[in-house]
Structure formats: structure tokens, C-alpha cells
Amino acid sequence: MKPAHIIRVLPLCAVLLFTGCSSNAPEKTDAGSGNTVVEQPASKLIEPCELITGEDAATILGEAVKPAKKSEKQVVGMKLCLYNARSDSIEFLQVTLTQDAFMQPGGIPTASIYKSLKDNFEDMRTDIEGVGDEAFISTGGIYIMSDGYYIQIGAGNTSNETVRNRLIEAGKMAVAKLNSLK
Structure with missing residues (x-):
């Protein structure tokens, strides 16, 4: 298995490891009252290819990309959108979105998966x-x-400064689009 493929699969494996964890909603303490409040899950279903389009991916990677490959794992509420470069380079951008609105009933809340x-x-x-x-x-x-x-x-090896900068740029873009879609 190529190193790039291992990087793509690692987050999915990590998420699947936690499918046996508690399914209680995450709690926070309200600083003002000291009361414990349950964090409300996001309810609108969003596609990861809406957060970063093929055009966005091409801009971030600096080269044209193939049409997105999509997959999903409803058991953990995850949808995936993968853009590979059109050239023979190993450049790629993979966007995974985990959301309670897509999760099977009784699944682990999204916030719990992230925290784990x-x-x-x-x-x-x-x-x-x-x-x-x-x-x-x-x-x-x-x-x-x-x-x-x-x-x-x-987007590749996170030890590479260029990749890290791409990830931060892509993250800011994805969050901005998420905020406009909710």
C-alpha cells in the first residue's frame, strides 16, 4: 500500500475504532450558571463536496483535479469527497465530514468522535x-x-510545511462554506 493511501485510510480507521464508545451527548459546563448543558448536535445534512468544490481543490493544489470520488459510512455519520490531481502527480485533497444528521440512530455523537x-x-x-x-x-x-x-x-505528509499550509487554507475555506450552508 502506498504511503498516500495509508494517510487517507488512517482517519477512517481511527473513527471506526470508536464505534463501541458511549453514545451519550457531550456535556459542557455553562460558565455563567455553573450548570451542565448538553451540546446540541448539528441537524442540517451537508455534503463534503459542498465545503470544498473541485474548483476549490484545484486552486488549493495548484493543478487541475479529477472529478470527486465520494463514499460514506452512515454508521459513524461520515461522508467523504476525494479529489486527485489530473496529472500523474500524487497530489490529492480529501474532505471528510462527520455529522449527526447523517448518523445511524444510536451512533456516537460527532463531538465525541472528534474529542476521542x-x-x-x-x-x-x-x-x-x-x-x-x-x-x-x-x-x-x-x-x-x-x-x-x-x-x-x-492532503499528504503533514510534516511538509507546504502541505500544512494547504490544510489550514482548506480548513478555513471549508468552515466558511459550512457557515454559509447551515
């Missing part, structure tokens, strides 16, 4: 400010939580 991944990458992540509610870069790409939606974007 964030906790598991604790020693291997770089937290990113200014992208969604919270975000980090680690193996596999940029991981973003924004208004109840979990977005993961992959």
Missing part, C-alpha cells in the same frame, strides 16, 4: 487557532470541530 481523536493524538498534534471552534493538525491532516460538524481534510 483529539485525545488520542495528544502527543502528536499541533493545535491550530482560527479554524472552526477548534482544530489541530496531526497524522492524516487537519481535524476541525465547527458548530457540531467534524471536518477532516487530508
Whole structure:
């Protein structure tokens, strides 16, 4: 298996590992009252190819891309959109969107999936400010939580500064479009 394919599959494997975890909605403490409140899941179903279009992907990658390949795993509420370069290069941009509105009944809430991944990458992540509610870069790409939606974007080796910059650019674009679609 090529290294690029391993990077593409790693986030999916990590998400599937957590399908046996608790399905309770995430809770937060309201700073003003001290009361515990349940975080409300996002309810509008959005396609990941709406967050980053083929034209957007071509701009981010700096070259033309093939039509998107799409897949989904309803058991974890995940939809995937993959853009590969038209050339023989290994450039790609993969957008994964996990959302409660697409999840099978009784599934793990999106915020819980994101938190589990964030906790598991604790020693291997770089937290990113200014992208969604919270975000980090680690193996596999940029991981973003924004208004109840979990977005993961992959573009190659996250040790490469160019790839990291692409991920942040793509993350900001995806969050902006998410905000306009809700």
C-alpha cells in the first residue's frame, strides 16, 4: 500500500475504532450558571463536496483535479469527497465530514468522535487557532470541530510545511462554506 493511501485510510480507521464508545451527548459546563448543558448536535445534512468544490481543490493544489470520488459510512455519520490531481502527480485533497444528521440512530455523537481523536493524538498534534471552534493538525491532516460538524481534510505528509499550509487554507475555506450552508 502506498504511503498516500495509508494517510487517507488512517482517519477512517481511527473513527471506526470508536464505534463501541458511549453514545451519550457531550456535556459542557455553562460558565455563567455553573450548570451542565448538553451540546446540541448539528441537524442540517451537508455534503463534503459542498465545503470544498473541485474548483476549490484545484486552486488549493495548484493543478487541475479529477472529478470527486465520494463514499460514506452512515454508521459513524461520515461522508467523504476525494479529489486527485489530473496529472500523474500524487497530489490529492480529501474532505471528510462527520455529522449527526447523517448518523445511524444510536451512533456516537460527532463531538465525541472528534474529542476521542483529539485525545488520542495528544502527543502528536499541533493545535491550530482560527479554524472552526477548534482544530489541530496531526497524522492524516487537519481535524476541525465547527458548530457540531467534524471536518477532516487530508492532503499528504503533514510534516511538509507546504502541505500544512494547504490544510489550514482548506480548513478555513471549508468552515466558511459550512457557515454559509447551515
